[in-house]
Amino acid sequence: QEELAEAAGVHRTYVGMIERGEKNVTIYNIERIAIALDVPPGSLLE
Numbered sequence: 001q002e003e004l005a006e007a008a009g010v011h012r013t014y015v016g017m018i019e020r021g022e023k024n025v026t027i028y029n030i031e032r033i034a035i036a037l038d039v040p041p042g043s044l045l046e
Contacts, residue, residue: 001015001016004036008029008032008036010032014029015033030044
């Protein structure tokens with residue numbers, strides 16, 4: 001989570017909250033996370 005958060009430019013607790021379904025992720029952050037993971041943004045929504 002820490003490495004992903006750093007690569008995506010978001011806080012590590014935000015990544016954890018998204019994973020647990022506690023926080024709604026914005027389109028902007030979906031794109032940032034997808035870039036950090038080197039995957040298409042749509043693949044994060046499947």
